Amino acid sequence: xxxxxxxxxxxxxxxxxxxxxxxxxxxxxxxxxxxxxxxxxxxxxxxxxxxxxxxxxxxxxxxxxxxxxxxxxxxxxxxxxxxxxxxxxxxxxxxxxxxxxxxxxxxxxxxxxxxxxxxxxxxxxxxxxxxxxxxxxxxxxxxxxxxxxxxxxxxxxxxxxxxxxxxxxxxxxxxxxxxxxxxxxxxxxxxxxxxxxxxxxxxxxxxxxxxxxxxxxxxxxxxxxxxxxxxxxxxxxxxxxxxxxxxxxxxxxxxxxxxxxxxxxxxxxxxxxxxxxxxxxxxxxxxxxxxxxxxxxxxxxxxxxxxxxxxxxxxxxxxxxxxxxxxxxxxxxxxxxxxxxxxxxxxxxxxxxxxxxxxxxxxxxxxxxxxxxxxxxxxxxxxxxxxxxxxxxxxxxxxxxxxxxxxxxxxxxxxxxxxxxxxxxxxxxxxxxxxxxxxxxxxxxxxxxxxxxxxxxxxxxxxxxxxxxxxxxxxxxxxxxxxx
RNA sequence: GGCCCCUUCGUCUAGCGGUUCAGGAUAUCUGGUUCUCAUCCAGAAGAUCGCGGGUUCGAAUCCCGCAGGGGUCACCA
Numbered sequence: 001x002x003x004x005x006x007x008x009x010x011x012x013x014x015x016x017x018x019x020x021x022x023x024x025x026x027x028x029x030x031x032x033x034x035x036x037x038x039x040x041x042x043x044x045x046x047x048x049x050x051x052x053x054x055x056x057x058x059x060x061x062x063x064x065x066x067x068x069x070x071x072x073x074x075x076x077x078x079x080x081x082x083x084x085x086x087x088x089x090x091x092x093x094x095x096x097x098x099x100x101x102x103x104x105x106x107x108x109x110x111x112x113x114x115x116x117x118x119x120x121x122x123x124x125x126x127x128x129x130x131x132x133x134x135x136x137x138x139x140x141x142x143x144x145x146x147x148x149x150x151x152x153x154x155x156x157x158x159x160x161x162x163x164x165x166x167x168x169x170x171x172x173x174x175x176x177x178x179x180x181x182x183x184x185x186x187x188x189x190x191x192x193x194x195x196x197x198x199x200x201x202x203x204x205x206x207x208x209x210x211x212x213x214x215x216x217x218x219x220x221x222x223x224x225x226x227x228x229x230x231x232x233x234x235x236x237x238x239x240x241x242x243x244x245x246x247x248x249x250x251x252x253x254x255x256x257x258x259x260x261x262x263x264x265x266x267x268x269x270x271x272x273x274x275x276x277x278x279x280x281x282x283x284x285x286x287x288x289x290x291x292x293x294x295x296x297x298x299x300x301x302x303x304x305x306x307x308x309x310x311x312x313x314x315x316x317x318x319x320x321x322x323x324x325x326x327x328x329x330x331x332x333x334x335x336x337x338x339x340x341x342x343x344x345x346x347x348x349x350x351x352x353x354x355x356x357x358x359x360x361x362x363x364x365x366x367x368x369x370x371x372x373x374x375x376x377x378x379x380x381x382x383x384x385x386x387x388x389x390x391x392x393x394x395x396x397x398x399x400x401x402x403x404x405x406x407x408x409x410x411x412x413x414x415x416x417x418x419x420x421x422x423x424x425x426x427x428x429x430x431x432x433x434x435x436x437x438x439x440x441x442x443x444x445x446x447x448x449x450x451x452x453x454x455x456x457x458x459x460x461x462x463x464x465x466x467x468x469x470x471x472x473x474x475x476x477x478x479x480x481x482x483x484x
Numbered sequence: 485g486g487c488c489c490c491u492u493c494g495u496c497u498a499g500c501g502g503u504u505c506a507g508g509a510u511a512u513c514u515g516g517u518u519c520u521c522a523u524c525c526a527g528a529a530g531a532u533c534g535c536g537g538g539u540u541c542g543a544a545u546c547c548c549g550c551a552g553g554g555g556u557c558a559c560c561a
Binding site for chain 1: 485486487488489490491494495496497498499507508509510511518519520521522523524553554555556557558559560561
């Protein structure tokens with residue numbers, strides 16, 4: 001796609017941005033970037049009742065975290081602003097008036113109750129409700145107090161969707177819909193059409209719930225005599241449980257909650273991009289750069305895709321393993337266990353090096369690394385010796401004095417060590433021979449004393465990072481504990 | 485109910501009439517890597533391509549029906 005594309009993401013500030021919504025933003029952003037075009041953030045705040053304070057900022061924070069920077073938006077100047085629909089009311093009014101003048105819009109005198117009863121009737125007759133069947137002959141003049149309805153010109157449509165392909169719908173899909181509400185605000189159906197046109201949006205990329213309304217939009221484009229942008233309809237991101245679209249009600253998570261759990265933004269981006277899209281090869285993980293290069297709307301899946309957090313974790317783990325250690329350190333900054341704060345950076349960096357390959361996200365960092373910053377609890381150590389989980393140790397049925405013997409030998413040997421990994425490996429291997437022990441026995445015994453856990457990073461590295469003084473101390477405490 | 489969209493391993497997907505009794509990834513299980521967990525490597529299991537018809541020498545791939553799922557029919561977006 002070499003043509004300049006202008007795309008937009010147009011959320012309404014009615015709450016946080018969830019992963020389904022942000023995927024739409026991502027796809028739109030990719031199309032803009034690869035066309036060397038612009039990505040527009042437009043806030044569709046035309047429903048005052050549903051608006052939630054702070055959500056615009058929250059949406060912006062989410063997009064920024066993922067690196068989906070916009071070129072034009074409410075906080076940026078641009079030649080097509082303002083970018084908040086509530087600040088464009090005069091524009092919609094003007095366009096509405098042209099429609100009125102052309103006889104293509106009329107004031108709707110029905111009360112909400114009347115409309116509801118008409119609808120109920122239609123439902124009872126098992127017929128779809130079409131307002132145009134109740135179109136008044138002599139509508140009152142539009143004074144701005146009554147809602148204004150578009151006077152449609154029902155017909156069949158066939159159109160091209162960049163994702164869905166050839167689509168069609170009959171005239172029953174076209175109806176008179178409200179374009180300006182009685183509070184003076186435009187409806188989505190009207191405002192987005194005007195804005196996309198005025199902002200010269202080339203691709204309207206949105207999710208599936210609007211598909212049924214497209215014939216209405218098409219009809220409006222004709223009445224307004226404006227060119228229709230390219231349309232791309234994205235399938236839903238589905239919740240993990242059912243086959244339903246991911247929604248806040250069904251526990252869809254806030255994008256920023258993934259930030260708080262310590263997922264890498266580039267991992268979420270890669271994961272989201274491949275949720276419903278792939279490049280036709282076996283590649284499973286993509287950098288942002290590759291996505292910009294390879295993404296194609298035509299390769300987007302037509303069916304919905306379940307959001308599977310297990311897969312997200314795999315992707316995130318992959319990125320964690322790939323990232324240079326300095327970069328990783330920056331990202332991990334806020335996730336260290338208590339006690340790690342005062343510690344010097346070099347030490348933390350070494351710890352990170354030891355645990356990085358088992359990290360799926362930084363939320364797991366504290367559990368994996370506590371013992372590097374705090375002596376393990378005595379009780380825990382004792383429990384692990386007396387009730388080992390490890391198969392080998394269980395079989396041996398060691399008594400305390402057996403452990404003490406090994407620990408003492410370890411202590412003696414390590415006391416001589418320089419504590420660089422090579423020397424540690426060399427000495428402990430010698431010790432194995434001397435004691436006629438096995439790695440599967442000696443190592444876990446040392447591991448427990450040092451880490452208070454049976455599961456921890458590889459032993460030589462752990463000892464080396466922990467340092468001689470600390471290791472010897474911990475061995476001595478363990479011995480004292482067992483001898484009590 | 486009308487209209488519209490969708491339907492390949494549990495999950496994400498490849499596949500666009502023949503080299504596919506369906507490939508990759510993940511998840512699961514097994515084995516290997518001087519010890520646990522993880523990584524990495526090797527392997528196993530897992531989809532009669534929603535169902536039924538057709539077209540064709542040949543169909544996951546084209547056509548038609550059906551079924552299932554989803555969406556929509558708001559002064560919400």
